[in-house]
Amino acid sequence: MSKLKDELVERFKELTELAVLDEGDPQSFRVRAYENATYAISGLTGDIAQMSEKELVKVPGIGPSTAKKIREYVETGRISKLEALRKKYPPEFVALTRIPGLGPKKVLLLRDALGIRNLDDLKAALEKQEIRHVKGMGEKTEENIRQALLRLGTTHKERRSPIAEVLPVARRLVAALQGHEKVREVLYCGSLRRFRETIGDVDIVAASEAPREVMAEFVGLPEVKAVLAHGDTKSSVLVGGDLQVDLRVVPPRSFGAAVLYFTGSKAHNVKLRARAQQRGWTLNEYALTRIETGRVIAARSEEAIYRKLGMPWIPPPMREDTGEIEAAESTAGLPEVVRVEDLKGDLSLQGDGLSREALEALVTAAKARGLSYAALLTSEGSDGVATLRRAAASLPLVRWIGAEVEVGDGGEIPAEAGRGADFVVARITHRPLEPDRQTQRLVRAIADPRVRIVSHLCARRIGESEALAFDVPSVLDALEEHRVALAVSGELSALDAPPEIVRAAMERRIRVVLASEAATPDALERLEYASLCAQRGWCLRDRVLNTESVRSVSRWLSP
């Protein structure tokens, strides 16, 4: 977005980190105020450089002090408070707090007692076994730091893993816990349940009356590489490629409250708690409770808690405090976002290279999932179309053969593309271009009259390659004008078009297609992922082409 804004957000993040050290407490009010200010700045729209101190102070979360700092940065390119703190706490010293288990207090203690100012000092102190002699630390602390350093690099605090890596692991762990006889219910929560594209750690919540046994089972699972903490109701472990997984076990009557609490987001929870407080209630991970009597109002299910707070259940992907709570309590209610059950067909099955048997297995599985129509795609030109048409003859569900074509550097689509096919899907591939050229490329491809669907609009690979940079409004305008549908791929390393773009598309009359791009029966589950991703973008059900009847899909594909 705006470069100035990004810079300010960076500066304030650093300010927050340094304030934690300066205050010696991550919970101090000043630290929290900086955090809020950072969030407030990241939500600013418009030209920040043009805003006066007065205007800035009006923004919730920005007070006189932050406003001054913003103006100072705009005018001089620096923030004196930040410079002062940097001097006091050099970057290499601050870096020490990123070691798991080392917070502000211990880091400062190490500096004052042993003069440790950077990683090398710390390593040297470990060598000499000096740390165990510091008052307040012991052999155990020393050993923990040693272990943390060994893991550093792979598991430093900020590392987030692509959802494609995390989801299968989480599903296996949940399945393993589900199999335990003392487990009543179990669900992964956190950013994974909200379907964010990168995941910091996995939070699993289980309901059981025998927490200790469940915990023992959990930390003993074969995938567990290291146990970071192991208590009666809460444990943390590392699995596979150094992914941290936390398990909380709660009594079954609190399952809904726990799942709500641990699903977040934090900002969503804060708003919910405020709504509870207005009613004289309090909301925590155990229950929604009336404060004066201590009576539980709701706890067992999320749905009940939302209902008591005057809201319908909110799909987890929407719980990011981007207006969902206000919408949920409005008379109009939450928008009706698409759910996987709404889907009637799949327009993205990958037919290339599949035998008749494989095709049959694919469409049979699609039918078993309740789908009633499908399109098979080929990227092998008119020969591919002909082959696929023959192979798919008389198979159930298959209504169309589509040609998937790659878009060239200039947005061109080969002259012969789509010959013999029922429609064309333009698949965007990764080409590094200047934003203006990229925009032209996409708009030109969308404007080609053969193209009915555009897929992988941003050509991104989560955790590998960035989304293409282009002017989003122009491209969305083109989609609307030429009546081309926007695909949302459920392929976990793509999830493309991303939610921000889907949400912007909802402001226009743009249709969406949820796409599994499946070549095998198992891969059809990506329809679920596509719908969760679409929910993050507030994708309305009645904008999704493949929730509609064969007739209306046909009309869209061949206008």
Next chain:
DNA sequence: TGTAGTCG
């Protein structure tokens, strides 16, 4: 056993 630090 009480307390402090860290994490969530």
Next chain:
DNA sequence: GCAGGAGG
């Protein structure tokens, strides 16, 4: 450090 209320 911010927000909101009280009091001037």
Next chain:
DNA sequence: CCTCCTGCAGCGACTACA
């Protein structure tokens, strides 16, 4: 309008030290 004052969510779980 300004200044001054007060509250800011709140806590649990776990670990290590004394």
